[in-house]
Amino acid sequence: MINVVDEIKKIKADRLISITSVPKDGGDTLYYHFSFNDQVEIKEFSIEVPKGEKVESAITVYENAALLEAELTELFGVKFEGNPHSGQRLFQAEGSEGPKRCINIGTNRVKKDA
Amino acid sequence: MHEKIFPIGPQHPSLKEPIFLKLHVDGSYITKAEFNLGYTHRGVEKCAEGYLLDTALHAVQRTCGICSQCHSMAFLNAVEPMTGVQVPEKVYLQRLITAELERIHSHLLWGGVMAHEIGLETLFMYYWREREHILDIFDELTGNRVHHSPDLIGTAKRSFNKENLQMVLEKLDLVEPEIKELRNVMENHDVITSRFKKHGNIPKKMAEDLDLVGPTARASGVNYDVRQNAPYMAYGIKELKVKPVIRSEGDSWGRTMIRCDEIFESMRLVRKACEMIDPNEEVPKKKNLIAKGDFSRGRTEAPRGENFHFVAIENNRIKRLKLRTPTLANVISYARIMEGEDITDVPVIVMSLDPCISCMERVAVIRNGKQENWTSHELFEGKKYD
Numbered sequence: 001m002i003n004v005v006d007e008i009k010k011i012k013a014d015r016l017i018s019i020t021s022v023p024k025d026g027g028d029t030l031y032y033h034f035s036f037n038d039q040v041e042i043k044e045f046s047i048e049v050p051k052g053e054k055v056e057s058a059i060t061v062y063e064n065a066a067l068l069e070a071e072l073t074e075l076f077g078v079k080f081e082g083n084p085h086s087g088q089r090l091f092q093a094e095g096s097e098g099p100k101r102c103i104n105i106g107t108n109r110v111k112k113d114a
Numbered sequence: 115m116h117e118k119i120f121p122i123g124p125q126h127p128s129l130k131e132p133i134f135l136k137l138h139v140d141g142s143y144i145t146k147a148e149f150n151l152g153y154t155h156r157g158v159e160k161c162a163e164g165y166l167l168d169t170a171l172h173a174v175q176r177t178c179g180i181c182s183q184c185h186s187m188a189f190l191n192a193v194e195p196m197t198g199v200q201v202p203e204k205v206y207l208q209r210l211i212t213a214e215l216e217r218i219h220s221h222l223l224w225g226g227v228m229a230h231e232i233g234l235e236t237l238f239m240y241y242w243r244e245r246e247h248i249l250d251i252f253d254e255l256t257g258n259r260v261h262h263s264p265d266l267i268g269t270a271k272r273s274f275n276k277e278n279l280q281m282v283l284e285k286l287d288l289v290e291p292e293i294k295e296l297r298n299v300m301e302n303h304d305v306i307t308s309r310f311k312k313h314g315n316i317p318k319k320m321a322e323d324l325d326l327v328g329p330t331a332r333a334s335g336v337n338y339d340v341r342q343n344a345p346y347m348a349y350g351i352k353e354l355k356v357k358p359v360i361r362s363e364g365d366s367w368g369r370t371m372i373r374c375d376e377i378f379e380s381m382r383l384v385r386k387a388c389e390m391i392d393p394n395e396e397v398p399k400k401k402n403l404i405a406k407g408d409f410s411r412g413r414t415e416a417p418r419g420e421n422f423h424f425v426a427i428e429n430n431r432i433k434r435l436k437l438r439t440p441t442l443a444n445v446i447s448y449a450r451i452m453e454g455e456d457i458t459d460v461p462v463i464v465m466s467l468d469p470c471i472s473c474m475e476r477v478a479v480i481r482n483g484k485q486e487n488w489t490s491h492e493l494f495e496g497k498k499y500d
Contacts, residue, residue: 015325016325017325017413017420017422017438018422018424018436018438020424020434020436022409022426022433022434023434031409031424033411033422033424033438038343039338039340039343039344040343040344041344042411042413044411062325063323063324063325063446064324064325064443064446066446067442067445067446068438071442
């Protein structure tokens with residue numbers, strides 16, 4: 001599992017705006033977008049997630065990560081550890097297996113994750 | 115007591131767009147709420163991937179039928195600095211006028227729908243009558259009533275002339291007294307006050323913890339408006355500084371009054387921008403631009419709140435586009451604020467958050483390097499990739 005919570009805590013941002021997944025070499029680069037300095041600036045914290053690797057959920061620091069992570073799980077197959085909402089279907093019908101609508105930009109890493 | 119599950123949606127008379135609310139009720143009181151999304155995916159993010167910036171802009175501008183200009187501006191906020199293009203002030207002012215008119219149009223649309231939800235059909239028609247005037251302005255300025263699409267990277271498709279600006283000011287003078295009257299109705303109507311006040315409470319702490327945005331957050335006392343905190347384009351001009359409306363109630367009533375008052379602030383900005391704009395200046399012609407850098411991001415204050423765009427570029431084409439719409443940021447509060455409410459108040463609470471579901475559900479799909487036409491079956495079931 002890739003630990004991110006300690007790093008995120010150190011950043012001391014005003015707010016988590018969003019999390020973006022950009023597919024790379026079969027895995028993903030995750031960008032955490034934070035706002036700083038009374039919401040004036042935006043900075044990114046990024047991590048490389050190899051295929052199949054789980055990422056620690058940021059929900060303990062930012063509650064709104066619940067939905068953002070659930071979206072990435074369902075649409076891109078990025079797995080998060082410690083997000084109690086990860087089982088809650090947001091975009092897919094109950095009983096279907098995800099991810100169905102991912103990913104790779106123009107090339108190979110399509111299909112479902114293993 | 116026996117707890118039962120009461121489903122609302124995805125197709126329901128009180129919902130204007132499909133969303134599924136699963137309410138656990140004890141009698142008529144809600145003990146727990148869950149929601150499901152995903153009934154109106156359109157693949158906007160994926161539509162843009164692989165395309166040149168100019169082409170991607172067409173897809174981005176069609177993300178939402180209400181805040182089309184704000185999506186366009188967020189995208190341009192991200193990509194224009196990467197291209198290094200110098201944007202003239204007139205173009206920025208034109209964008210501001212369109213964006214603020216869009217806010218007026220959005221809040222009037224919302225006011226009508228809210229009136230409809232509580233059975234005030236006449237009020238609904240009055241709201242939408244005024245909205246028609248704003249749509250007429252869009253028609254005059256951009257040629258389109260809904261998807262205005264007036265922008266190009268670094269410039270605009272056309273220059274607003276003297277007659278255009280005159281028409282804007284005349285229309286605003288025409289609708290302002292009517293909108294003031296509608297605000298008075300909203301403020302003093304017994305049915306509205308009794309059903310809105312103290313329902314759907316979002317305390318300031320909850321709004322901050324959940325990172326809510328827009329009027330939803332500002333109605334709970336959170337002083338955050340992108341136009342004020344991080345001014346972009348013409349919002350950085352001294353005369354066009356935004357004075358956000360902040361309230362402290364945090365309930366459906368507070369969110370209603372915020373939107374009513376924001377209309378007048380938008381009118382002030384539009385009038386000021388019309389004064390400042392030079393009607394004789396022509397906007398520059400479109401140039402072929404090369405974007406430098408790997409990624410960028412932009413944000414705008416859409417009618418529903420902060421709108422965030424992330425754009426990753428590869429070979430001057432879109433590698434990845436991510437849109438975080440304000441409704442996606444606010445939808446997380448749904449489950450919380452429903453708890454403890456009566457089931458009859460659900461439509462009002464949902465509408466007080468002004469959700470834009472199809473704007474929120476963008477989604478990524480696979481194109482695999484080739485442009486393909488997809489059936490909805492293929493899109494939703496992923497059959498092409500099994």
